[in-house]
Amino acid sequence: MTSYHSDPLDALRLGPGVKRPRRLRRTAALRDLVRETTLEPGDLIQPLFVVAGDDVRRPVTSMPGVDQRSVDRLVTEARELDALGVKAVLLFGIPGSKDPHGIESFADDGVVQQAIRTLKDALPELVVVTDVCLCEYTDHGHCGLLDDAGDVLNDETLDVLRRIAVSHGEAGADVVAPSGMIDGMVGAIRGALDDEGLQRVAILSYAVKYASAFYGPFREAAEGAPAFGDRRSHQMDPGNGREALREAALDVEEGADALMVKPALGYLDVVASVRERFPELPLAAYNVSGEYAMVKAAAANGWLDERAVVLEALTGIRRAGADLVVTYHAKDAAGWLQSGR
Numbered sequence: 001m002t003s004y005h006s007d008p009l010d011a012l013r014l015g016p017g018v019k020r021p022r023r024l025r026r027t028a029a030l031r032d033l034v035r036e037t038t039l040e041p042g043d044l045i046q047p048l049f050v051v052a053g054d055d056v057r058r059p060v061t062s063m064p065g066v067d068q069r070s071v072d073r074l075v076t077e078a079r080e081l082d083a084l085g086v087k088a089v090l091l092f093g094i095p096g097s098k099d100p101h102g103i104e105s106f107a108d109d110g111v112v113q114q115a116i117r118t119l120k121d122a123l124p125e126l127v128v129v130t131d132v133c134l135c136e137y138t139d140h141g142h143c144g145l146l147d148d149a150g151d152v153l154n155d156e157t158l159d160v161l162r163r164i165a166v167s168h169g170e171a172g173a174d175v176v177a178p179s180g181m182i183d184g185m186v187g188a189i190r191g192a193l194d195d196e197g198l199q200r201v202a203i204l205s206y207a208v209k210y211a212s213a214f215y216g217p218f219r220e221a222a223e224g225a226p227a228f229g230d231r232r233s234h235q236m237d238p239g240n241g242r243e244a245l246r247e248a249a250l251d252v253e254e255g256a257d258a259l260m261v262k263p264a265l266g267y268l269d270v271v272a273s274v275r276e277r278f279p280e281l282p283l284a285a286y287n288v289s290g291e292y293a294m295v296k297a298a299a300a301n302g303w304l305d306e307r308a309v310v311l312e313a314l315t316g317i318r319r320a321g322a323d324l325v326v327t328y329h330a331k332d333a334a335g336w337l338q339s340g341r
């Protein structure tokens with residue numbers, strides 16, 4: 001006779017009424033139906049590096065798939081992004097010449113100013129976001145003007161940031177994105193834009209930017225590595241989470257329209273806490289060059305499935321609370337999303 005207890009597995013079987021979350025994971029359609037976080041091409045912002053010259057398309061070695069482009073080579077790329085549903089680009093300029101004060105950063109015919117005009121002419125609907133900082137334009141590679149000891153001068157730098165933002169706004173930028181972590185930058189830029197009748201230009205503030213080693217490959221792409229020292233006097237210490245809320249609160253007070261946390265993957269707790277504290281503002285996270293390069297290197301070696309890893313990482317950044325993700329994977333990811341997972 002077979003008693004209930006004769007099968008040793010019986011003791012492990014769940015009784016009636018037990019909760020079974022696996023029911024909703026049984027088929028792809030069920031999983032799609034109950035997915036909490038979506039990822040769409042329209043959530044992504046593609047950074048683009050603009051260089052001086054004509055017909056230039058120069059690969060960035062440490063970021064396979066990323067090129068520096070001259071203004072005339074930007075429109076094709078922007079059209080391809082647009083066709084894939086990526087509606088926003090973030091422009092970084094690499095000027096023809098650099099000097100201690102970074103004067104080309106606010107030149108009317110600077111590379112970024114030309115790029116904005118060209119892109120807005122060709123694709124008026126494209127959202128053009130511009131980086132507002134000095135590090136690509138100064139010969140010393142720092143994010144501001146320096147005193148004799150080589151320290152970044154805060155308030156003097158604000159004057160230059162005002163001029164850069166106004167020149168981008170006048171060229172037609174939709175959004176300016178100050179990235180230097182200079183105290184008071186958002187308020188200074190808002191005031192300057194409003195004084196010049198550029199109330200329509202929004203500010204996406206790099207409110208929470210850490211002094212991160214994950215920016216390494218970007219410095220090759222933007223040719224903006226500091227010639228000496230580092231950026232720890234203005235960018236945040238990676239050990240600090242609560243300080244992020246203070247930085248974000250100051251930028252909200254100064255008039256930021258949207259906030260950014262950078263980098264993304266090592267700082268998802270910060271993304272989540274900024275999201276929770278400032279639910280009313282759009283939040284972006286910057287999936288930085290080092291995060292991109294790691295995936296590219298592993299994929300090139302056959303160690304990772306690039307498509308699966310990228311979509312998972314971007315979804316994770318969205319799940320942590322980012323509305324928007326700035327990422328060098330934007331174009332590829334949009335293509336993969338359009339063709340179905």
Ligand SMILES: [Zn+2]
Pocket residue numbers: 133134135136142143179180
């Ligand atoms: Zn900078």
